[in-house]
Amino acid sequence: MLEIKNLHAVVEGEDIEILKGVNLKVNAGEIHAIMGPNGSGKSTLSKVVSGHPEYEVTEGEILFNGEDITELDADERAHLGLFLAFQYPVEVPGITNRTLLREAYNTIARANDREELDPLEFEDYIESKLDVINMKDEFLNRSINTGFSGGEKKKNEIFQMAVLNPVLSFLDETDSGLDIDALKVVSEGVNKIANDENAIVMITHYQRLLNYIKPDFVHVMMDGRIIKSGDISLAEELEANGYDKMEKELALNGEAQ
Amino acid sequence: MSEEVKALESMIGEEYKYGFTTDVEYEEFPKGISEEIVRELSKRKNEPEWMTDFRVKAYHAWKEMEEPNWFNATYTKPDYENMLYYSAPKKKPQLDSMDDVDPNIRETYEKLGIPLEEQKMLAGVAVDAVFDSVSVFTSFKEKLAEAGVIFCSMSEAIQDHPELIKKYMASVVPVRDNYFSALNSAVFSDGSFCYIPKNTKCPMELSTYFRINNMNSGQFERTLIVAEEGSSVSYLEGCTAPMYDENQLHAAVVELVALDNADIKYSTIQNWYSGDENGKGGIYNFVTKRGICKGKNSKISWTQLETGSAVTLKYPSVILQGDNSIGEFYSVAVTTKMQQADTGTKMIHLGKNTKSTIISKGISAGRSQNSYRGEVKIGKKAHGSKNYSVCDSMLIGQECGAHTFPYISSENPSSSVEHEATTSRVGEEQIFYLMQRGISEQDAISMIINGFVKDVLKELPLEFAVEANKLLDVKLEGSVG
Ligand SMILES: Nc1ncnc2c1ncn2[C@@H]1O[C@H](COP(=O)(O)OP(=O)(O)O)[C@@H](O)[C@H]1O
Numbered sequence: 159m160l161e162i163k164n165l166h167a168v169v170e171g172e173d174i175e176i177l178k179g180v181n182l183k184v185n186a187g188e189i190h191a192i193m194g195p196n197g198s199g200k201s202t203l204s205k206v207v208s209g210h211p212e213y214e215v216t217e218g219e220i221l222f223n224g225e226d227i228t229e230l231d232a233d234e235r236a237h238l239g240l241f242l243a244f245q246y247p248v249e250v251p252g253i254t255n256r257t258l259l260r261e262a263y264n265t266i267a268r269a270n271d272r273e274e275l276d277p278l279e280f281e282d283y284i285e286s287k288l289d290v291i292n293m294k295d296e297f298l299n300r301s302i303n304t305g306f307s308g309g310e311k312k313k314n315e316i317f318q319m320a321v322l323n324p325v326l327s328f329l330d331e332t333d334s335g336l337d338i339d340a341l342k343v344v345s346e347g348v349n350k351i352a353n354d355e356n357a358i359v360m361i362t363h364y365q366r367l368l369n370y371i372k373p374d375f376v377h378v379m380m381d382g383r384i385i386k387s388g389d390i391s392l393a394e395e396l397e398a399n400g401y402d403k404m405e406k407e408l409a410l411n412g413e414a415q
Numbered sequence: 416m417s418e419e420v421k422a423l424e425s426m427i428g429e430e431y432k433y434g435f436t437t438d439v440e441y442e443e444f445p446k447g448i449s450e451e452i453v454r455e456l457s458k459r460k461n462e463p464e465w466m467t468d469f470r471v472k473a474y475h476a477w478k479e480m481e482e483p484n485w486f487n488a489t490y491t492k493p494d495y496e497n498m499l500y501y502s503a504p505k506k507k508p509q510l511d512s513m514d515d516v517d518p519n520i521r522e523t524y525e526k527l528g529i530p531l532e533e534q535k536m537l538a539g540v541a542v543d544a545v546f547d548s549v550s551v552f553t554s555f556k557e558k559l560a561e562a563g564v565i566f567c568s569m570s571e572a573i574q575d576h577p578e579l580i581k582k583y584m585a586s587v588v589p590v591r592d593n594y595f596s597a598l599n600s601a602v603f604s605d606g607s608f609c610y611i612p613k614n615t616k617c618p619m620e621l622s623t624y625f626r627i628n629n630m631n632s633g634q635f636e637r638t639l640i641v642a643e644e645g646s647s648v649s650y651l652e653g654c655t656a657p658m659y660d661e662n663q664l665h666a667a668v669v670e671l672v673a674l675d676n677a678d679i680k681y682s683t684i685q686n687w688y689s690g691d692e693n694g695k696g697g698i699y700n701f702v703t704k705r706g707i708c709k710g711k712n713s714k715i716s717w718t719q720l721e722t723g724s725a726v727t728l729k730y731p732s733v734i735l736q737g738d739n740s741i742g743e744f745y746s747v748a749v750t751t752k753m754q755q756a757d758t759g760t761k762m763i764h765l766g767k768n769t770k771s772t773i774i775s776k777g778i779s780a781g782r783s784q785n786s787y788r789g790e791v792k793i794g795k796k797a798h799g800s801k802n803y804s805v806c807d808s809m810l811i812g813q814e815c816g817a818h819t820f821p822y823i824s825s826e827n828p829s830s831s832v833e834h835e836a837t838t839s840r841v842g843e844e845q846i847f848y849l850m851q852r853g854i855s856e857q858d859a860i861s862m863i864i865n866g867f868v869k870d871v872l873k874e875l876p877l878e879f880a881v882e883a884n885k886l887l888d889v890k891l892e893g894s895v896g
C-alpha cells in the first residue's frame with residue numbers, strides 16, 4: 159500500500175535536512191508504530207507523506223498503491239485515502255466540524271466517482287460515527303477545534319478519521335494529552351476503524367499507547383532515519399532500556415551509518 | 416428565490432467582469448465646477464429655487480473648506496476642475512415596461528445580472544435602478560404606494576415632496592459636515608428617497624443598484640430615508656462599476672432618520688473597480704453615511720461588505736438621541752492588491768440607556784492597507800448606556816497592513832464601553848489542515864475567510880449573503896500561496 163524508499167526531505171528553501179533516507183513499507187491490514195525521541199523527524203515524516211508544502215523531497219520516492227505521490231498536493235493525496243491525525247490540530251474559527259466534514263467527505267467522494275451525500279443523508283451518516291469515540295452531537299456544531307481542550311482536539315482527529323474512512327492513516331502522538339479514560343475510548347475507536355483493507359501508522363513517544371492498540375510492526379526512528387524495525391518486543395526493549403542505549407548498541411554493531 | 420440567487424451568482428463574475436462601458440449618448444455639459452455650473456445643473460434638473468439656493472450655498476461652503484488628509488491612505492487628489500458634474504441619458508424614457516428602456520441600458524443590466532424583471536418581484540424586492548445620474552427605471556411603485564411608502568429618485572422627491580426634503584435633507588449630515596458632504600450638497604446628481612409612514616412595515620426590501628458609467632463623471636448620490644413612528648424598512652444597496660483607468664470620485668451622502676420605535680436596516684455590498692495590481696485606476700469612495708435615532712426605542716443598523724474601490728473613506732455612524740435607542744454597525748472590509756480602506760463607524764450616545772454594537776472584520780491581502788477607525792462617544796446625559804465593539808483583522812500574506820484606531824470617550828460614569836481587538840494571519844497550517852482533509856486550497860481559504868466574517872454576513876438579507884460569500888471568494892482568489 160505505502161512504500162517509502164530512501165526518502166530525504168529538507169525544509170523548503172533552507173538547507174536543513176530533516177529526513178535522511180527513510181525506508182518504510184506498509185501493507186493493507188497492518189498496524190505500524192513509529193517510536194523515537196523528540197526531534198527525530200517523526201512528525202516531519204507524516205507531514206512529508208501527506209504533502210505539507212513546508213518540506214521539499216530532495217531524494218527518494220513515496221509510492222502509494224504503486225503511484226509516486228511526491229508531486230501531488232495535500233488534497234489530492236487525501237483523495238487517495240491518506241489521512242493525518244495531527245499532533246497539534248489546528249483551530250479554524252467560524253466553521254463547524256459538521257461543515258468541514260461534509261465538505262471533506264463529499265469532495266473525496268467526488269474525486270473517487272462515488273456518490274455524494276446530501277445534508278440529510280450526511281446527518282445520518284455522521285451521527286452513526288459519533289459512537290465510535292463516544293462523542294456528543296453538540297460537538298458537531300462547534301467551530302473546528304476552537305476552544306477545544308487538548309484531549310478534545312485529539313479525539314476530534316480520530317472522529318474525523320472515522321467519518322472520512324481513510325485507506326492509510328498516520329496518527330501523530332494521538333495519545334499525548336489524553337487522560338487514561340480518554341485514551342481507552344480513543345484506542346477502542348481506532349481498533350474499530352482498523353480492518354483488513356486499511357492500514358494505520360501510529361507515531362508515539364511512549365509505549366503506553368501500544369498496550370491498547372497492538373501494532374504488527376514497530377520502528378525506531380532516530381535522526382531522520384528508521385534505524386531499527388521489529389515486532390512489539392522492540393517497543394518493550396525501548397521501554398526498558400531507553401533510546402540512548404539502543405543507539406549506542408546499534409553504533410557498536412555498525413548498524414547505524 | 417432560487418432564480419434570484421442564480422441571477423446574483425451570475426452577477427459575481429470570475430475576474431472583474433463589469434469593466435465594460437455602454438454606448439449611450441450623453442447631453443453636452445461643461446467640465447469643472449463653479450457657481451454657474453451648479454446653477455446650470457440645478458436648471459437642467461428643473462429644480463425649484465430653494466434647491467438651487469441650497470446648492471449654491473453649499474458650493475460656497477465647499478470652496479472655503481480644505482480637503483482633509485488625516486486618513487491612513489495616500490492618493491492623488493481628485494481633479495475637481497476636470498470632472499463632469501452632470502450627465503444623463505439622452506433619451507429620457509417614459510417607462511411603462513422594460514421594453515421602453517434604452518436597449519443599451521437593458522443590455523448593461525443583463526450583463527450585470529441585475530434582475531429587473533419579474534423574478535425580482537417574486538422575490539419581493541423593489542428595484543430602483545440608477546443609471547448614471549438619472550433614474551431610468553422605477554418599479555413596484557404601486558405596491559409601495561398602497562402601503563403609503565414613498566420610494567423614488569431624489570430628483571422626483573424634490574419635485575413631488577418638497578416639504579419632506581426641506582425638513583430632512585442635511586438634517587443628519589449638515590452641508591458643512593465635511594469637505595465631501597459639502598461638495599455633494601452642491602452637485603448631487605440623484606439618489607433615492609424613501610419615506611415610511613407611521614406604523615408601517617415596508618412591504619418589501621428596497622434595493623438600489625448604482626452604476627458609474629461615464630468617464631470622469633464624479634458620482635454624487637444623495638439618499639435620504641425617513642422612518643416615521645413605529646415603522647420599519649430594510650434597504651439594500653449594491654454597486655459595480657466599469658473598468659476605467661482614471662480614478663473616479665464617488666462622494667455620496669446617505670442620511671437616515673428613525674423616529675419613535677422605528678427601525679431602519681441599511682445593507683451595502685460595494686464592489687467598485689479597485690484598480691490594477693499596481694494601484695492604477697479604481698474608484699475613490701468617499702462617502703458620508705449617518706443615521707439619527709431621533710425617537711425613543713428606535714434602531715438603526717448598518718451592515719456593509721466593502722470589497723471594491725481603490726481608496727475607501729467611509730464611517731457609517733449613528734447618533735443615539737432617543738432614549739433606549741440602538742445603533743449597530745456590522746462591517747467586512749476587504750482589501751487586496753494596492754487597495755486602501757480607512758473605514759469604521761461612530762456611535763454617539765446622547766439618550767439614556769442607549770446601546771451600540773460594533774462588529775468590524777478587516778481582511779487585507781496583497782500590498783493593501785486596511786484601517787479600522789471607530790469612535791464611541793458617551794454624552795453626559797446618556798445614563799446607563801452601553802457599547803460593545805469587536806474589531807478583528809485578518810492578514811493574508813506578508814506585504815499588507817491592518818491598523819486599528821479606536822477613539823473612546825465617556826462623560827457618563829454609569830455607562831460602559833467594551834472594546835476587543837484581534838489580529839490573525841491566514842496560516843499555512845490552517846490551509847494544510849483543511850487540505851489534508853481533502854479540501855482544495857481555494858476552498859480552504861474560502862472556508863477560513865467565511866468563518867472569519869460569519870458574524871457579520873449573517874446580518875445581511877439572505878439574497879445578499881449568497882452574493883457576499885461569492886464575492887469574497889472571487890475577490891481573494893489567488894491571494895494566498
Ligand atoms: N519547518 C521547520 N523548520 C526548521 N526545522 C524544522 C522544521 N520542521 C521540523 N524541524 C526540525 O526537524 C526536527 C524533527 O522535527 P519533528 O519531525 O517535529 O520531530 P518529532 O516529531 O520526531 O519530535 C527537529 O529538530 C525540528 O526542529
Ligand SMILES: [Mg+2]
Nearest residue numbers: 200201245331
Ligand atoms: Mg512530533
